Amino acid sequence: MKQTAVSKIAEMNGKEATVNGWLYNKRSSGKLWFLIIRDGTGILQAVVSKNDVAAGVFLDCDRVTQESSVQVTGLVHEDRRSPGGYELQVRDMRLLQIAQEYPITPKEHGSAFLMDHRHLWLRSSKQTAILRIRHEIIRACRDFFDSNGFTLVDAPIFTPNACEGTSTLFETDYFGEKAYLTQSGQLYMEAAAMAVGKAYCFGPTFRAEKSKTRRHLTEFWMIEPEVAYLDLDGDMDLAEAFVAYIVRRVLKSREQELKVLERDTAPLEKISAPFPRLSYDEAAEMLKGQSTGFTYGSDFGAPDETLISGKFEKPVLVHRYPAAVKAFYMKKDPKDPSKALCVDMLAPEGVGEIIGGGQREDDYDTLVAAIQKHGLPMEPFEWYLDLRRYGSVPHSGFGLGIERTVGWICGIPHVRETIPFPRLMHRLTP
RNA sequence: UCCGGAGUAGCUCAAUGGUAGAGCGGGUGGCUGUUAACCACUAGGCUGGGGGUUCGAGUCCCUCCUCCGGAGCCA
Known part of the structure; x- marks a missing residue:
């Protein structure tokens, strides 16, 4: 499986790359999705524009949940607005598994709850x-x-x-x-x-x-x-x-x-x-x-x-x-x-x-x-x-x-x- | 084992002894540059278990359970 680690994403600037990871967070703006993907080496913002991808892929952005396993492919480019300085303009996305509701949210949790998970x-x-x-x-x-x-x-x-x-x-x-x-x-x-x-x-x-x-x-x-x-x-x-x-x-x-x-x-x-x-x-x-x-x-x-x-x-x-x-x-x-x-x-x-x-x-x-x-x-x-x-x-x-x-x-x-x-x-x- | 503290929605927390609530997360809808996005709507509860006081208990008392912090002991 050809892939690029998020930590090495800068080396792919201007080229197409595939990142295998998990959905960390997502934000939407109507015809635009920002998928934050982690792969264990770092965090990458993947941008999905409705006009750039197949209809099914855009719908998947709506369905994908926190910690779902995903494979994203697209063009790597520098962008100051992106956390990490680089982002991936998505051309295609594969949803390997849609995660059930993930217990650990981006907000605060107590130590006992975190230890249970x-x-x-x-x-x-x-x-x-x-x-x-x-x-x-x-x-x-x-x-x-x-x-x-x-x-x-x-x-x-x-x-x-x-x-x-x-x-x-x-x-x-x-x-x-x-x-x-x-x-x-x-x-x-x-x-x-x-x-x-x-x-x-x-x-x-x-x-x-x-x-x-x-x-x-x-x-x-x-x-x-x-x-x-x-x-x-x-x-x-x-x-x-x-x-x-x-x-x-x-x-x-x-x-x-x-x-x-x-x-x-x-x-x-x-x-x-x-x-x-x-x-x-x-x-x-x-x-x-x-x-x-x-x-x-x-x-x-x-x-x-x-x-x-x-x-x-x-x-x-x-x-x-x-x-x-x-x-x-x-x-x-x-x-x-x-x-x-x-x-x-x-x-x-x-x-x-x-x-x-x-x-x-x-x-x-x-x-x-x-x-x-x-x-x-x-x-x-x-x-x-x-x-x-x-x-x-x-x-x-x-x-x-x-x-x-x-x-x-x-x-x-x-x-x-x-x-x-x-x-x-x-x-x-x- | 001892001393202290806490158990309320999935999570983090509110609630003078008098109608159990918010934020996040979930669901539905909206938005082409978001940064733990935002806006609107919505579902969600045996208030840890048992007993008691009271017209009335999440709230007061007793008891048990679970967890947290610390002590002792050690790395």
Whole structure:
């Protein structure tokens, strides 16, 4: 089927072109129809004059409804009055299917209604732009690791145990045994890093927590690098180079989509390494006298993160949290064993945490003690302990949440719009 | 799970305890340059469910359901 993408319509100026798409909107003026057609790459105004087309075609203009699939053929020409600067003077039109009354109108809708029609909502220009930026971010993630000596190692989705013992996991019946949907591929990436040196995984992760906020999904995508012979400082170097690369890539390749989203790119232009780094103690100092309800020794809450990240134009790396509030596999700071060698990256503009990671405990005895201290069963971790029995080395890694990153870069406050089909506490469909 | 908010036409929302309405969308008609076009006409309702107060309830009370925002937890 010979066709021209709307995004390439300028190249056909003065020539005849066929555009395959869907009717976005239409206006009439008696003997004249303006059909606004979208094809996923852009929006084109097609003009139908009664004198230029067969009678049936002109009648079809009256019958065609919003989101009907249409194929229009005609002469492309420049016209300042047309959105996009070009329009198609229609010679012929084929109606592939007349859409039933389309639920999503050009007027406003509530988020619940739009989410119920997510499969159709994806057709709107903003949602399409978000999909494309998400794609670009994922490509950038892969390119960054692929060109820096990393090997993609896929982690399993079914896991036999609640690996960190903290989060609520989704339980499934696995041939009569209990199995859980993964909350992180990290432990497996540690095994992979001991094999290939630098490994990463990218896949869905699941949390059964009954969270109802703009930052939470029950199913989300995470990219997790893990590197042998890397300490916390090196881990932070890696994280900031990685995030800076992603932002640069999107700014360079998805200018058009950012424009559709009306994203102010000025704050993104400022994102380059190095990022500010501060310790938990320094961050806690900033919260003194604030009314966020923060108490020293506990993890930061959402208002705390907003306050801390709000003081910087770049993402900020907060390191060395109290070991008591972090997972068992975090290595303790030799200079202060009450702290863990971990790091969170808080994105600016009130976005908050997009990365969590750190250096892992590599000493066998210390790790065994940590598992016991956290009240976790030893048996499921025997394979993990093997990594400390056979050639243990310092190693570090982190996990980046794709949806929060997409939300930050797109300027979309709620993560439910950053994934094609979000899974939330109250949403399993479509 | 806790705290707050909302359920009225297909959608977005109005309506002092006293006749349920508008805009958009749909339908019909009009217009040769429209820009979320415009103009005229028109159809469309178990006011989330159940119970109560009242002469009278969309409105007040109780209860349940659904959804939204936030907290905790996290990416």
